[in-house]
Amino acid sequence: MLLVVRLPMRRISxxxxxxxxxxxxxxxxxxxxxxxxxxxSEAGFSLVDVTKIATVVSELSRNIFHYAxxxxxxxxxxDEGEKIxxxxxxxxxxxxxxxxxxxxxxxxxxxxxxxxxxxGVKKLMDDFEIESEKGKGTIVRVEKRQRRF
Ligand SMILES: Nc1ncnc2c1ncn2[C@@H]1O[C@H](COP(=O)(O)OP(=O)(O)OP(=O)(O)O)[C@@H](O)[C@H]1O
Ligand SMILES: [Mg+2]
Numbered sequence: 073m074l075l076v077v078r079l080p081m082r083r084i085s086x087x088x089x090x091x092x093x094x095x096x097x098x099x100x101x102x103x104x105x106x107x108x109x110x111x112x113s114e115a116g117f118s119l120v121d122v123t124k125i126a127t128v129v130s131e132l133s134r135n136i137f138h139y140a141x142x143x144x145x146x147x148x149x150x151d152e153g154e155k156i157x158x159x160x161x162x163x164x165x166x167x168x169x170x171x172x173x174x175x176x177x178x179x180x181x182x183x184x185x186x187x188x189x190x191x192g193v194k195k196l197m198d199d200f201e202i203e204s205e206k207g208k209g210t211i212v213r214v215e216k217r218q219r220r221f
Contacts, residue, residue: 084160084211089146093133095163096142101133104145112157115149117218124196125157125216131189132161132212138182140165140210155218164209171204 086092091111093104109126117125129145136143143163150156173179177191190212194200199215 084146084162084213086144086146089148089160091145091147093145093147094142095133095136095145098137101130101137104133105129108145108147108157108159111147111149112216115155115157115218117155117157117216121216121219125159128193128196128214129159131193132159132214135189135210136161136163136165139163139168143209154220157216157218159214161212162209163211167206167208167210168202168204169206171202175202 140163180187
């Protein structure tokens with residue numbers, strides 16, 4: 073089920089995450105992708121899901137770098153009978169102006185970009201929440217549940 077809600081930014085408590093990766097340079101995008109990918113594959117996620125998760129981390133950290141300049145990627149594994157990988161992308165950048173168009177997909181403020189990053193992220197994950205406020209920042213929180221075969 074895909075879910076879009078607004079959540080108060082203060083609910084994100086950074087010290088509850090196993091991985092906290094600062095995105096400040098272009099190289100950090102690859103680093104974040106690799107670190108979360110490792111966490112997911114060590115936890116036993118399928119190759120297909122690990123690949124989806126890696127794509128999601130790339131898209132989220134690329135957005136942080138390009139639009140906010142800097143921010144954080146947080147990740148943790150929760151065990152609630154089934155394993156759940158949770159990823160948070162946090163920044164205190166300019167915020168997203170046209171959130172509903174962005175979530176529909178195909179809307180971008182970058183010339184020649186497809187604007188499919190966030191709508192793609194939403195499709196690849198089991199849960200998706202976003203909060204964005206003009207001049208304050210953007211938080212995207214997503215979850216992937218581990219499938220048993
Ligand atoms: N963290 C962010 N802070 C501010 N604006 C953002 C952020 N992430 C996305 N946006 C805005 O939302 C738009 C859509 O983002 P999305 O990732 O879906 O596509 P894109 O980055 O434009 O293109 P691409 O398909 O290459 O990802 C961006 O063009 C940008 O204006
Ligand atoms: Mg993007």
